[in-house]
Amino acid sequence: MPVERYEGIRLGATPEEIEEEVERGVLLSTLDRAIGWARKQSMWPATFGLACCAIEMMATGAGRYDLSRWGMELFRASPRQADLMIVSGRVSQKMAPVLRRIYDQMPEPKWVISMGVCASAGGMFTNYAVVQGVDTIVPVDVYVPGCPPRPEMLMHGILTLQKKVRTEEPFK
Numbered sequence: 001m002p003v004e005r006y007e008g009i010r011l012g013a014t015p016e017e018i019e020e021e022v023e024r025g026v027l028l029s030t031l032d033r034a035i036g037w038a039r040k041q042s043m044w045p046a047t048f049g050l051a052c053c054a055i056e057m058m059a060t061g062a063g064r065y066d067l068s069r070w071g072m073e074l075f076r077a078s079p080r081q082a083d084l085m086i087v088s089g090r091v092s093q094k095m096a097p098v099l100r101r102i103y104d105q106m107p108e109p110k111w112v113i114s115m116g117v118c119a120s121a122g123g124m125f126t127n128y129a130v131v132q133g134v135d136t137i138v139p140v141d142v143y144v145p146g147c148p149p150r151p152e153m154l155m156h157g158i159l160t161l162q163k164k165v166r167t168e169e170p171f172k
């Protein structure tokens, strides 16, 4: 008699192994995967550029690089309709509370990409007027290095974030 195989369950396993499979939660892991897939495929970035890095971000959204391949072409003018903040450029001390307010206005779940060395660590602006790392203001999920990062690097950062979103567990 042929042995049937179901995805995630290996028939012919020992009772302990089957119990382990069931404990991992066949139904929940499938639902997790579906939610992660839906979230990663429908990320809408906030329209938010701070300095020269923003030009590269705009190029990433334009025709040549075409962010819409990943369902992300809809840069939203309202933070209430966005779930991704791309911090593209240096953050001045004056801008920091505004950036935080925009982040707070975005609905959960939300993610942040720090684009460029200025946003991530202050870059060449090692002075009192510029925030030395945007992760002191908002939680950052992915750091994109470079000055400025090319559109390919931002796209790599976005794909890295999508991988993270796809594999995270939404109910934890």
Ligand code: SF4
Binding pocket: 051, 052, 053, 088, 089, 090, 115, 116, 117, 118, 119, 123, 146, 147, 148, 149
């Ligand atoms: S990392 Fe370079 S390109 Fe980006 S904001 Fe700083 S100086 Fe401008």
